[in-house]
Amino acid sequence: MEYELLSKIFYKKPTEYESIYDARFNSEASIKLPIKIHENVGFIFNTNEITKLLVKIYKTINKINLLRTHLPNIAINSYIIKSLKDEIALTNEIEGVRSTRKEIEDAIDSIKNDKNARFKGLVDKYFKLISNEIIPLNNCEDIRTIYDALVLPEIEKENLPDGILFRKEPVQVVSATQKEKHRGIMPESKIIESLDLCLDFLKNDDIDSLIKISAFHYLFGYIHPFYDGNGRTSRFISSYLIKNELDVLLALKLSYTVKNNINKYYKAFDICNDRKNKGDITFFVVTFLELLSQASDDLYTKIADLNDQLNYYNN
Secondary structure, eight states: OOOOOHHHHHOOTTTTHHHHHHHHHHHHEEEEEEEEHHHHHEEEOOHHHHHHHHHHHHHHHHHHHHHHHHOOHHHHHHHHHHHHHHHHHHHHTTOOOOOOOHHHHHHHHHHHHHHOOOTTHHHHHHHHHHHHHHHHOOSSHHHHHHHHTTTGGGOOGGGGSSSSSSSSSSEEEEEEOEEEEEEOOHHHHHHHHHHHHHHTTTTTSSOHHHHHHHHHHHHHHHOOOOOSSSHHHHHHHHHHHHHHTTTTHHTTTHHHHHHHHHHHHHHHHHHHOOGHHHHHHOOHHHHHHHHHHHHHHHHHHHHHHHHHHHHHOOO
């Protein structure tokens, strides 16, 4: 049975709206979030659909890992570098930042040769992601460090962070027709408090890691700590967390999959930002897991193709 949005129940079953919300929020299947979404404490209703998606993703990753054992390291490493270049180009493209493959390759060379180049900081952070280097994610200072390396050099002067760590003025997310879709939380002290609570939420071992990553991705967008660069920062953090939980190649498929499903991705934010949804972000979690499932399927197909090519040329 399809999970019905509270924002739809508000119109379809107005007399049952509050009772359905109460039943979901107070259910044992409800995962409470550390901050409020507008006036309501955020929550995820752990549906059968979420469970099925989690099982599917983990099974697919296991099959990918089995296939990878048949490929030489040089083939895997080559594919990782290609995927890294694509991921960087696409995460920029999603936010309207133009970056050519030549610029990204120059940035990779600049790290190897200790030279300056555009996107050097961004590429360096992604190199840390594909290595075993730990990127701290314990507090707001760590988020600002990631932001500074990833996107700060590309931010226009008027959009630079002007608070202690983040922004101190309001910011709006607008549609193509300049209609306000969302307003980031205020003031900066609340941004810092909320992000610290969300980072603590990631450490909760009682909740599945992919559910926590999905929720954090939404919450980062909801809080909207910066004037510009929120999307690239959030996707990098999610990729890093996915790499730690599952596989580096899947982590490098996130922006590719988001770009190919961009309307679905933004729609999930819009639906869960609706006040009538009363803090229920189940729809976003399902959407994010669907994107990860699609990315894992695409990755499995690619690794299987590489295996077929290897077998063909061996024969």
